[in-house]
Amino acid sequence: MGSRCFLSSAARRFVQPSLLRCCRLPGPTKRRNMSSKRQTSVDHLEKTASNYRQNDLYPAQVCGITDESETVKRLRIAVSPDFSFKAGQWVDFFIPGVETVGGFSMCSCPGLLQKEGVVELAVKYTKHPPAHWIHTMCTVGSRVAMRVGGDFVFNPAPSDPSIxxxxxxxxxxxxxxxxxxxxxxxxxxxxxxxxxxxxxxxxxxxxxxxxxxxxxxxxxxxxxxxxxxxxxxxxxxxxxxxxxxxxxxxxxxxxxxxxxxxxxxxxxxxxxxxxxxxxxxxxxxxxxxxxxxxxxxxxxxxxxxxx
CATH class of the missing domain: 3.40.50.80 (Nucleotide-binding domain of ferredoxin-NADP reductase (FNR) module)
Structure with missing residues (x-):
């Protein structure tokens, strides 16, 4: 997958408190007050409120962007050494200055994280604020934060029977x-x-x-x-x-x-x-x-x- 992406020292100092002030991180079950322009769909945090999610929020930095198709961008994201996930899981995706929290499944596997310290997301263009930001404003070097969640996983142990x-x-x-x-x-x-x-x-x-x-x-x-x-x-x-x-x-x-x-x-x-x-x-x-x-x-x- 090319050379290893490293989370820069500056990004490592992009610690949780400063990010939380930017993103106003809500708990997974918190509901926002609806304005007269009522939301037409439930947001990611509400949809996944009953799912498993990690407690920790990790700083991350975009280190590669490619066009996977005419409508899908693929992000390569350098993460903290403490970041971990299982195949099939998603991330809560926090963007400084964007109130809405994104939800995107990883399209890479844990092996890539172990080898190169990166995860990958493939995001289709929509007007939903996190996806719109990825397609119109995200650049190499952009800083974000992510929290892993999801029960949709394949994580066999060596002792498990063949399926x-x-x-x-x-x-x-x-x-x-x-x-x-x-x-x-x-x-x-x-x-x-x-x-x-x-x-x-x-x-x-x-x-x-x-x-x-x-x-x-x-x-x-x-x-x-x-x-x-x-x-x-x-x-x-x-x-x-x-x-x-x-x-x-x-x-x-x-x-x-x-x-x-x-x-x-x-x-x-x-x-x-x-x-x-x-x-x-x-x-x-x-x-x-x-x-x-x-x-x-x-x-x-x-x-x-x-x-």
């Missing part, structure tokens, strides 16, 4: 699932190095749907991981509104149209499968019912709710 993962994503719902896929690939690398003594890793299959190939985030590295571990990792990438031809190198992995029931059923074993879903609400609700109809127990269907 098979089914990862189902719609649009930018790919972010936490990409983190989980990368983490799985990282554990497979550890097993290669140890001769299979570290973790009991089953298979992982990703079903991912977006409007077109341009909006299929991380597609090249997803395909690369599947080619590196063809007996363990696989993917079906779907485009629902593709008006042009698909690039030849992507064609073997691309399906036109939505994710099908037949495709899901082929990767469901009620005894072994653990499914992670993240995407638009109608998709999550429909696919959860479909998976239960296939015999997958409700407690083996995990989903991230961003509505």
């Amino acid at each position: 098979d993962l089914l990862l189902v994503a719609g649009g930018v719902g790919i972010n936490p699932l990409y983190s989980i896929l990368l983490h799985t690939a990282g554990l497979l690398h550890l097993n290669q190095a140890s001769g299979g003594r570290d973790y009991k890793i089953g298979s992982a299959h990703l079903c991912y749907s977006a409007k077109n190939t341009q909006e299929l985030l991380f597609k090249s590295s997803i395909i690369e991981a599947c080619r590196e571990f063809p007996d363990k990792l696989s993917c079906d990438l779907h485009v629902t509104q593709q008006s042009t031809d698909v690039d030849s190198h992507l064609q073997p992995f691309i399906n036109r149209g939505r994710i099908t029931e037949e495709e899901l059923q082929a990767h469901v074993d009620p005894q072994r499968t653990l499914c992670f879903l993240c995407g638009p609400r109608p998709m999550i609700e429909a696919l959860s019912k479909t998976l239960m109809d296939f015999g997958l127990p409700k407690d083996r269907i995990l989903f991230e709710k961003w509505w």
